[in-house]
Amino acid sequence: MTPLLQAGTGEAANQVTDRLPVKIAVIGAGERGKVYASFALHNPLLCQVVALAEPVSRRREAFLRRHVDIPAQNVFLDWKEMVKVPKLADAVVICTLDQLHAECVVEFAKLGYHILCEKPMAISPQECAAMTRAVVQANIIFAVCHVLRYSPYNRSLKQLLEAKACGDVINIVHVEPVGWWHFAHSYVRGNWRCEEQATFSLMAKSCHDLDILCHYMGTNHPPRQVHSFGSLSHFRRDKKPAAAGLATRCVDCAFEKDCPYSALKLYLDKSKHDDRGWPASVVCGGGEVEVDMENVHEALKIGPYGRCVYESDNDVCDHQVVNIEFEGGATASFTMVAFSELVCERQTRIHGSRGAIIGDSQTIRYTDFATGKTTVIDPGTETQGINGGGSGHGGGDYGLMATFIEAVAQGNASLLGCSPQQALMSHVLVFAAEEARKKRVVIDVEDYLRSEACID
Structure with a gap:
């Protein structure tokens, strides 16, 4: 077995805190970032959000209204600005777009931050391997948000x-x-x-x-x-019902009332009942504008969430x-x-x-x-000793946060029950499965690891 895939000691020596609350920085105040950060609001004796990086002003402002103790100097529009300043927290929670995970993890690992990274790790096996090398070499505590494990x-x-x-x-x-x-x-x-x-x-x-x-x-x-x-x-376009005609948006479609995928049913009906959470919140730019009937309807006229499911670019x-x-x-x-x-x-x-x-x-x-x-x-769905219920994924969201915070506080990565190498292996399995689908072959997982340069 190559060095990258060998199990570590389970101990993280760098920047370990033996006290609570654990201080965390949040990178990305979208839907997942908000969920993980809300753990701190319900459990302030365990962790505290002390820094934020979020480029979208409305999301950033909404986040700061909830997390009122974040100092102004610890608020950034770009995570790359945060890594330029001295270390602000014990750990960082990375909830950026998938394409940015690898670069974020590598840079924050260099600074000695413990890292919780939203799934997936990255969008290529090479990037996943680079992340694994970075966190192992930095000797930090690293976890992927595989929340199902923690429900x-x-x-x-x-x-x-x-x-x-x-x-x-x-x-x-x-x-x-x-x-x-x-x-x-x-x-x-x-x-x-x-x-x-x-x-x-x-x-x-x-x-x-x-x-x-x-x-x-x-x-x-x-x-x-x-x-x-x-x-x-x-x-696909060839599956579009004939009654929908040339319509490319639900607001203009004669078949809309009979369509199970109608955007009007999905988003406007929720807005009528004053449901401003997911998924309606995403339709309005993920918090860029206020979620109300008027803005949702306007978004369905011009944005991607109002498109006919048979006319999208999926x-x-x-x-x-x-x-x-x-x-x-x-x-x-x-x-x-x-x-x-x-x-x-x-x-x-x-x-x-x-x-x-x-x-x-x-x-x-x-x-x-x-x-x-x-x-x-x-x-x-509730983890014993944790306030705020279990949040989503059958309690896995808060179960993960509680376990990660405990691992950081004790400096004991083994509490996570999943090493960086194991997280890499499960991601490689997904990449190999997709390769097998495209090529219509059976793939040996270890051979795939080697062929994709995931191991030294």
Whole structure:
């Protein structure tokens, strides 16, 4: 095994704080940045936001109205300005666009900041490898926002697997039902609609699903081979209903009332009920203008979120299947699909030699083959000792923040349960799966690592 992929000591010697609250800087005050920063508002004894970099004035101002203790001199329009000044915080939370993650991580690592980086790590395996080298060399605590690992649901499920409740894991079937309107919002009209502008949908939407499969299997059973099928099947011009005619926007479309992907239904109906949060907030420039009926309607006339889903410039898959073989012979299949009633409520079946688990992101049904007994576990969504509920992803958002803050406070990266090298490996698995889909081949994951220069 090459040096980059060898496990570290779990200790981060540089700039460790042994006191609370941990001071954090936030890079990017978009939807995810706001969520992670809100943890500090609910848990001020654990962490405090002391600096911000955000280029959009309305987002920046809204963030500062909530986080009123940030000194004016610690507010930046560009993260590159922040790295020019002496270190302002113990840790930085990076929530920029995906394309900027790699450069941000490398520069902040040089300064000794501990780093929490929104998923995905980066948009190429080479950049992911460069990030891993940077954080390992800097000896800092580094975590990727693979929030699924930190929800009470998945913590409970992982405990069952580690206790060998099912015996040896033989096969896992895992499905992410994205939701018909959510996919249209984010991956047909939204920021992640084009691979060239962002990344492919398996990475953008489901990298933490392949990561959770690796997490379930454990470090002794890394992924060995992968293949994949998928395509953009529906959100294309040739699938446009004839009744829609030449309309390119929902506001001008005769078919709009009968269309399941109507932007008027999705965004205006929420505004009528004074719902100013996501996704309506994104339509209005992600906070650049006030979210109200008038501004939402105007945005649908001129902006990307008002476009017909059959007339957009999207090119990412709207469904994909990934099959994985792990060390030891266990297998897993993953399905990402746009066309579902459920919205991101993962469905999982784990088949073991002594038992089986069925999970729906909320409850876990475990059947013991020896006794025939079925036990139902409801872990809830709140992390013990943490205020503010669990936030999103079944409590994973705040579960992640609590774990990261504790790791920084104690100077103990092992508390995260995922090393930079393991985060790299799960990302490489996603890149390899997409390569397998495009080339219609089975890919050896370690060979892919070497061919893409991810390891020295």
